[in-house]
Amino acid sequence: MSVGTPRGLASSGQKPITEIPHPLSAAEESLSPGPDVSISSGGDKDLELTNGTLVENSSPASASSTSTSALLSRLQVEDNFEADAADLYATTETRDLFVTVDDPKKHVSTMETYITYRVSTKTTRIEFDLPEYSVRRRYQDFDWLRVKLEETQPTNLIPPLPEKFVMKGVVDRFSEEFVETRMKALDKFLKRVADHPVLSFNPHLNAFLTAKDLNKRQGLALLTKMGESVKHVAGGYKLRARPPEFNAMGEYLDTFSQKLGTIDRIAQRILREQSEYLTELREYASVYSSWAGSEEELQRPLEGVAGCVTTCCGALEDLSENMSQDFLPVLREYVLYTETMKNVLRKRDQSQAEYEGRLEAAVLRKQEDRTPMPLEVEKCQDKMECFNADLKADWERWQCNKRQDFKQLLIGMADKNINYYEKCQTAWESLVTVLQDKQTEDKTRKRPTRQQISTAELCSCSPVGQIEGGV
Amino acid sequence: MMAENGKDEAAASDGESADGTSSSLTVERDSNLLRRMEICVAEAEKRSGKNAIGMQETFTVYLIETRPADAAAEGRAQPPDSVWRRYSEFELLRAYLILTYPFFVAPPLPEKRAEFVWHKLSADNMDPDFVERRRIGLENFLLRVASHPGLSNDKILYRFLTEEPCWKEAVYETGFQDKADSRLRAFGATFRVRSPQKCFIDMKQYSEELQSHTSQLLRARARVADRVYAVYKVHGNYGRVFSEWSGVEKVMGDGLQSAGHHMDSYAASIDEILEEEEHYADQLKEYLCYAEALRAVCRKHELTQFELETASQDLITKKQQRDELATGMVRTFSFKGVTNKLFGQEAPEQREARLTMLDELIAEAEDSVRVKTAEREEHVQKAWADILRFKEEKDKDLREALLSYAAMQINMCKKGIQVWSNTRESFLKM
Numbered sequence: 001m002s003v004g005t006p007r008g009l010a011s012s013g014q015k016p017i018t019e020i021p022h023p024l025s026a027a028e029e030s031l032s033p034g035p036d037v038s039i040s041s042g043g044d045k046d047l048e049l050t051n052g053t054l055v056e057n058s059s060p061a062s063a064s065s066t067s068t069s070a071l072l073s074r075l076q077v078e079d080n081f082e083a084d085a086a087d088l089y090a091t092t093e094t095r096d097l098f099v100t101v102d103d104p105k106k107h108v109s110t111m112e113t114y115i116t117y118r119v120s121t122k123t124t125r126i127e128f129d130l131p132e133y134s135v136r137r138r139y140q141d142f143d144w145l146r147v148k149l150e151e152t153q154p155t156n157l158i159p160p161l162p163e164k165f166v167m168k169g170v171v172d173r174f175s176e177e178f179v180e181t182r183m184k185a186l187d188k189f190l191k192r193v194a195d196h197p198v199l200s201f202n203p204h205l206n207a208f209l210t211a212k213d214l215n216k217r218q219g220l221a222l223l224t225k226m227g228e229s230v231k232h233v234a235g236g237y238k239l240r241a242r243p244p245e246f247n248a249m250g251e252y253l254d255t256f257s258q259k260l261g262t263i264d265r266i267a268q269r270i271l272r273e274q275s276e277y278l279t280e281l282r283e284y285a286s287v288y289s290s291w292a293g294s295e296e297e298l299q300r301p302l303e304g305v306a307g308c309v310t311t312c313c314g315a316l317e318d319l320s321e322n323m324s325q326d327f328l329p330v331l332r333e334y335v336l337y338t339e340t341m342k343n344v345l346r347k348r349d350q351s352q353a354e355y356e357g358r359l360e361a362a363v364l365r366k367q368e369d370r371t372p373m374p375l376e377v378e379k380c381q382d383k384m385e386c387f388n389a390d391l392k393a394d395w396e397r398w399q400c401n402k403r404q405d406f407k408q409l410l411i412g413m414a415d416k417n418i419n420y421y422e423k424c425q426t427a428w429e430s431l432v433t434v435l436q437d438k439q440t441e442d443k444t445r446k447r448p449t450r451q452q453i454s455t456a457e458l459c460s461c462s463p464v465g466q467i468e469g470g471v
Numbered sequence: 472m473m474a475e476n477g478k479d480e481a482a483a484s485d486g487e488s489a490d491g492t493s494s495s496l497t498v499e500r501d502s503n504l505l506r507r508m509e510i511c512v513a514e515a516e517k518r519s520g521k522n523a524i525g526m527q528e529t530f531t532v533y534l535i536e537t538r539p540a541d542a543a544a545e546g547r548a549q550p551p552d553s554v555w556r557r558y559s560e561f562e563l564l565r566a567y568l569i570l571t572y573p574f575f576v577a578p579p580l581p582e583k584r585a586e587f588v589w590h591k592l593s594a595d596n597m598d599p600d601f602v603e604r605r606r607i608g609l610e611n612f613l614l615r616v617a618s619h620p621g622l623s624n625d626k627i628l629y630r631f632l633t634e635e636p637c638w639k640e641a642v643y644e645t646g647f648q649d650k651a652d653s654r655l656r657a658f659g660a661t662f663r664v665r666s667p668q669k670c671f672i673d674m675k676q677y678s679e680e681l682q683s684h685t686s687q688l689l690r691a692r693a694r695v696a697d698r699v700y701a702v703y704k705v706h707g708n709y710g711r712v713f714s715e716w717s718g719v720e721k722v723m724g725d726g727l728q729s730a731g732h733h734m735d736s737y738a739a740s741i742d743e744i745l746e747e748e749e750h751y752a753d754q755l756k757e758y759l760c761y762a763e764a765l766r767a768v769c770r771k772h773e774l775t776q777f778e779l780e781t782a783s784q785d786l787i788t789k790k791q792q793r794d795e796l797a798t799g800m801v802r803t804f805s806f807k808g809v810t811n812k813l814f815g816q817e818a819p820e821q822r823e824a825r826l827t828m829l830d831e832l833i834a835e836a837e838d839s840v841r842v843k844t845a846e847r848e849e850h851v852q853k854a855w856a857d858i859l860r861f862k863e864e865k866d867k868d869l870r871e872a873l874l875s876y877a878a879m880q881i882n883m884c885k886k887g888i889q890v891w892s893n894t895r896e897s898f899l900k901m
Binding site for chain 2: 251252255256259262263266269270273274276277280281283284287288290291294297298301302304305308403406407410411414415417418420421422424425428429431432435436438
C-alpha cells in the first residue's frame with residue numbers, strides 16, 4: 001500500500017530513528033547494500049544508499065555536481081518513473097532536509113482523546129542546531145504550521161492538509177484505516193513543505209520540527225518579530241485585467257478541479273457497485289456449495305467452483321479496500337491542493353489590483369502637483385512582481401508534482417485491477433486442472449456395463465411390506 | 472456440449488448401445504436413430520399466419536435437416552431432407568413421448584419463455600439471440616432423443632423429422648392423450664401408496680433437490696450478471712472524463728486520451744462476456760427441465776405401484792366376499808349381510824347367482840392384478856435403467872458445463888488483464 005507514499009524523499013519507514021543510517025552518511029563509509037540496490041564491484045568509490053529506492057528528480061533536491069549528488073544519481077531509480085526532463089531544480093539544489101511522519105499513538109486524557117504522530121527530521125542545514133530531531137505532533141500542530149505558512153508566505157502555494165473535521169459517528173477517528181490514511185497525508189504535506197526551496201526555510205517549520213513542546217503562543221510571540229509579514233489585502237481594489245498567463249492558470253484550475261470531482265464520484269460509484277457485486281457473489285458461491293451437498297460425482301467439481309468464486313470474492317474485497325484507502329484520499333487531497341492554488345491566484349490578483357489602484361491614484365496626483373512616484377507604489381510594484389515570480393515558479397513545481405503524483409496514482413489503480421484479475425485467473429485455472437484430471441480419470445476407469453445389471457440388482461432395496469394377493 | 476456435432480453424439484452413444492443389450496432390458500440393436508441418420512436444426516425463420524382462433528400472429532420456425540449417416544460416410548453429396556417445425560410442434564412431440572414412454576426421463580426442451588433474465592437481456596421471444604439459443608436447444612433435444620435407446624425407434628419421432636404435413640394428425644391419432652393420468656389420481660397416489668421402492672422415493676427426493684438447486688443457481692447467476700454489468704459500465708465514465716481532462720493537459724494529454732479509450736473498451740467488453748455466459752445458463756436450464764422429467768418418472772412409479780396395490784386389495788376383498796357367501800360366515804360388512812339379518816336369508820338361487828357374479832368379478836380382478844403387475848414391473852425395470860443412464864449423462868454434461876464456465880471466467884480475467892495493462896501503458900506515457 002505504498003502508492004500514496006510521496007516519492008520526494010527516501011522514507012525511513014517504520015524503523016526507529018537510531019537504526020536508520022543517515023542518507024548522507026554514506027559519503028563517509030561504505031555501507032552494506034539494501035535489498036533493492038545493486039553493488040557495483042568498484043569498492044568504496046561506488047557507494048550506494050541503503051534505502052534509496054525513490055529519489056525523484058522532479059523534486060528540488062536532486063543530482064548536482066557535488067559528491068553527494070553523484071551518490072544520489074547512482075541510486076537505483078524504480079523503472080516506472082523516468083527522470084523528468086522538465087525538472088527545474090536539477091542543477092541548483094542539494095537535498096539536505098529529510099522529514100518523515102509515522103508511528104501514530106493514541107493519547108487519552110481527561111479532557112480529550114487524540115492521536116499524535118512522530119515527526120522525524122534529518123538535516124545538515126545550519127538553521128538547525130542538531131542533525132536529527134524526533135518530536136511528537138498532533139493534527140492541530142500541523143494545522144498551526146499550515147496557517148503560519150500561509151500567513152508568512154502569502155505568495156507561495158502551501159500544500160493542503162487532509163480534512164480537519166470528520167463527522168463523528170460516520171467515520172471512526174481512531175480506526176486503523178483512518179489514522180493510516182491521515183498519517184500518509186500529513187507525511188506528504190510535510191515532505192512537500194520540506195522540498196520547497198522557500199517554504200522549507202520558514203522559521204515556523206523549524207519550530208514545528210524541533211521544539212519539544214510546541215507552545216504556539218510562545219512561538220507566535222517569538223516569530224512575529226522575524227520576517228516581514230505581507231499583509232493580505234482584503235478587498236478595496238478591483239482587478240481590471242489579469243495577465244493572460246494567470247488567466248490560463250485560473251481556467252485550467254477550474255477545469256481540473258471539476259474533472260477531479262467527477263473522477264472522485266466515479267470512483268465512489270464503482271466502489272458501491274463492487275460492494276453490491278460482492279454481496280451477490282457470496283450468495284452465488286453458497287448456492288454451489290449447497291448443491292454439492294446433494295451430489296456424488298459432481299460434489300467435488302461443485303465445491304471447486306464454490307471455492308473459486310469465494311477466492312474471487314476475497315480478491316474483489318482487496319481491490320475495493322485498496323482503492324478506498326489509497327486512491328480516494330490522494331484524489332481528495334488534490335482537490336484541496338487545487339483550491340489552495342486558486343486562493344493564491346486570488347491573492348496575486350489582489351496584489352496586482354492594489355498596485356494598479358495606487359499607481360492610478362499616484363499618477364493622478366503627479367499630474368496635479370508634480371510629486372515624484374511615492375515609495376508605497378514602488379513597494380507595491382515590487383510586491384506584485386515578487387508575487388508573480390513566486391507564483392510562476394510554484395506553478396511549474398505544482399504541475400510537475402501533479403503529473404508525477406497522478407501518474408503514480410493511476411498506474412496504481414491499473415496495478416490493483418491487474419492484480420485482482422490475476423488472482424481470479426489463477427483460481428479458475430487450478431479448478432480447470434482439477435476438473436480435467438477427473439475427466440481423464442473417469443474415461444480410463446472401467447465401468448460396469450448395462451448387461452451386468454439384472455432386474456434384481458436394479459434396486460438393491462426391497463419394497464417395504466409385501467403385497468398380498470393371489471398373483 | 473451436445474450442440475456441436477451430431478456425429479460425435481452418435482459416436483459417443485455407440486459405445487453405450489453396444490453394451491445395452493441384455494435379456495432383462497428390451498433394447499434392440501441399432502435402435503439408435505442417430506447412428507443411421509444425421510440430424511441438425513440448421514436455421515430459424517420468421518413466419519406469419521393465422522393461429523387457432525383466427526388471429527394473425529408472427530412466429531418462428533426452425534429447419535430440421537436430416538441425412539442418412541452412410542451418405543456422408545461414403546462421401547455422397549446428398550442434399551439433406553428438410554422439415555420446418557415450430558416450437559409448439561416440438562412441445563407436442565415431447566408430450567407424446569412422455570405419455571407414451573412414462574418410464575423414460577424425457578430430454579428437455581429449451582425454455583418456452585425467457586426466464587432468469589438479468590436486466591439487459593431481452594425477454595422477447597423474437598430477439599435474435601434468444602432465437603439462436605433456442606435453435607441450439609432444440610437441436611440438443613433432437614440429438615438426445617435420437618440417441619436414446621428406447622425413444623429413438625419411435626415412428627412418430629421419425630415422421631416428425633422427415634414429414635412435414637399431417638404429422639400433427641398422426642400424433643393425435645395415436646390417442647396418446649388418453650394415457651394421461653388424471654391429476655388428482657396421480658397426486659393421491661403419492662400419499663396413499665404403501666410400498667413404493669425406496670430407490671424411487673430417494674430419486675424423487677433427489678430430483679426435487681436438483682430442481683431447487685438449479686433454479687437457485689440460475690437466479691443467483693442472473694443477479695451476479697446484473698452487478699458485474701454495472702461495475703464494467705461505470706468504468707466507461709472514466710473514458711469520458713479522461714478524454715475531457717486530456718483536453719486541458721499539455722504533457723499528460725496523450726496518455727490520458729488513450730487511457731480513456733481503453734476504459735471505453737473495458738466497459739464495452741462486458742456485453743460479449745455475458746452473452747457467452749448465457750450458454751452456461753442454458754445448460755443449467757436443461758437440467759432444471761430434466762429434473763422435472765426425472766421427478767415425473769418417479770411419481771409414475773408411485774402411481775403404478777399404487778394402482779397395483781389398489782387392484783390387489785380389490786381382489787382380496789372380492790375373494791373374501793366370495794368366501795363369506797360360500798361359507799355363510801359373515802366377516803366383512805355388507806349390505807347384503809345386514810338385509811339378511813333383518814329380512815332373513817335369501818333364496819339359494821339368488822345366492823348362486825351372486826356367487827357366479829362374484830366369480831366373474833374375481834376373474835376380472837385377477838386379470839387386472841396381472842396387468843397392473845406387468846405395468847409396474849415394466850416401469851420399474853425400464854425406468855431404473857433409464858435413471859442410471861440419465862445420471863451418467865447428467866454427471867458428464869454438468870461437469871463439462873462447469874469446465875466451460877471456468878474457461879469463460881478465465882477468458883474474462885485475461886481480457887481484464889489485457890485492458891488494464893493497456894491502460895497502464897497509457898498512464899506510463901503521461
